[in-house]
Amino acid sequence: MKFKHINRPGFWLGFTDFFTAGLFFLLYMPLGGLQKELEYILGHKVQPYWQAYLLGIPTLFIYTLVWMANISAELKEKAEEMHIEGPHTSWKHMFWWNMLGCFCCGPMIATHRFFGTLNKIEIKLKSESE
Secondary structure, three states, X not given: OOOOOOOOOHHHHHHHHHHOXXXXXXXXXXXXXXXXXXXXXXXXXXXXXXXXXXXXXXHOOHHHHXXXXXXXXXXXXXXXXXXXXXXXXXXXXXXXXXXHOOOOOHHXXXXXXXXXXXXXXXXXXXXXXX
């Protein structure tokens, strides 16, 4: 698979998503190709973000946060399996930075680490395919 966006600016994506209350990723996941890239890297279908977002509304977005934390855990496993040096995203990192850090820069820090891990995986996959 050819990755279109290898160096996504995670902090700024997190900043935009935080201030749009998750609406930014409703568009970015399918249109930015992130959904397909995650499915390719993880090797299985991933529940679409729009479904996790809708299920998150009645749970004050806890469902959406757990959904994202689960993907973070899978990305960490993949990075470790590929022997990629950290720091990596993780379930705890995604969940707790978003929960406890929601009144400061926590979501941006969590999203930055998430995309940092994703970028490292994509760079390694790209170099292996060349």
